[in-house]
Amino acid sequence: MGNIGAERFLPAELNLPALADAARRCQGCDLYRNATQTVFGEGVPDARFMLVGEQPGDQEDRRGAPFVGPAGRMLDRALEEAGIDREAVYLTNAVKHFKFEPRGGRRIHQRPTAAEIGACRPWLEAEMLLVDPDVTIVMGATAARALLGPSFRVTRHRGEPVPRRDGAYYVATIHPSAILRAPDRDTAYAGFLADLRAAAAIT
Numbered sequence: 001m002g003n004i005g006a007e008r009f010l011p012a013e014l015n016l017p018a019l020a021d022a023a024r025r026c027q028g029c030d031l032y033r034n035a036t037q038t039v040f041g042e043g044v045p046d047a048r049f050m051l052v053g054e055q056p057g058d059q060e061d062r063r064g065a066p067f068v069g070p071a072g073r074m075l076d077r078a079l080e081e082a083g084i085d086r087e088a089v090y091l092t093n094a095v096k097h098f099k100f101e102p103r104g105g106r107r108i109h110q111r112p113t114a115a116e117i118g119a120c121r122p123w124l125e126a127e128m129l130l131v132d133p134d135v136t137i138v139m140g141a142t143a144a145r146a147l148l149g150p151s152f153r154v155t156r157h158r159g160e161p162v163p164r165r166d167g168a169y170y171v172a173t174i175h176p177s178a179i180l181r182a183p184d185r186d187t188a189y190a191g192f193l194a195d196l197r198a199a200a201a202i203t
Helices: 016-023 058-063 070-082 114-131 141-148 176-181 185-200
Strands: 049-053 089-093 100-103 106-109 135-139 161-165 168-173
Touching: 016 114, 049 114, 049 141, 058 070, 058 106, 070 176, 070 185, 089 114, 114 141, 135 141, 135 185, 141 168, 168 185, 176 185
Parallel strands: 049 089, 049 135, 135 168
Antiparallel strands: 100 106, 161 168
């Protein structure tokens, strides 16, 4: 089928439950073929903070919820230390299906292509429209590409408020899974926490 885009799968009435239901049937790109299920965003519909990652991982794909694997536990710890209540945020991903390569009984994460990110963008745009957060924390290069464009570099502008609309901002940081892969986890975690604290300080 290729990347026809998610737009034709959007529901007529835009609200978060209708979006989540419609997304279960999305075939906007070929990732749906191998994924267990769509993993849509979850959280408070009028959240002040929206956190956007790359895509579901192995455990998220199996359980159908975002950030429930090892990277999610890392995120939980950092949110608590930054003073951001996870129960009061909205969590989602730029891409809603798990992209992986089977290898020896394991499913190894693969980065989504620009076409796959673009095909999935209508879901993310609808979530942004409905939640309309004051602060959108953009985690990793894939989420940054989806929301801030291909020329944005997380490493160059992490922790900096980027205006989204009057009174609302993006703040980019690394994805928590990058901490798990880092040679020096303590340093990587400290930088991630500093970025979350910068986001929390925006008024």
